[in-house]
Amino acid sequence: MFLKNVFIAGGIGTLIFFGGCQQSSVNSINPIDDSSNDSESFVLGEKLKNPYSVSPMKLARDSLVERGVLAKSAITDQDLSATHYYICF
Numbered sequence: 001m002f003l004k005n006v007f008i009a010g011g012i013g014t015l016i017f018f019g020g021c022q023q024s025s026v027n028s029i030n031p032i033d034d035s036s037n038d039s040e041s042f043v044l045g046e047k048l049k050n051p052y053s054v055s056p057m058k059l060a061r062d063s064l065v066e067r068g069v070l071a072k073s074a075i076t077d078q079d080l081s082a083t084h085y086y087i088c089f
Helices: 002-019 054-067
Strands: none
Touching: none
16 A cells, blocks of 8 residues: 555656746857857956955955964964965966
8 A cells, every 4th residue: 555655646646847848949049140149248356366365365364363363373474385286378
């Protein structure tokens, strides 16, 4: 009896799940004909500094020391040095 109810509920759930899907056509856009990709209309904005480089880390440390959140001797300049290289894409 229990197994029969599970099969019936699963069948109804499957019908509802797949019955709710609608097939729609996908319009492909030809990149050659697309005028919205003009270089003049694409604006990125100003380039920002990398927040993970050493100089912003030192500024953040100095800010925390000024506010009294961090002790001056807690993090030294030797602690804030570059340890890894990375490539930015």
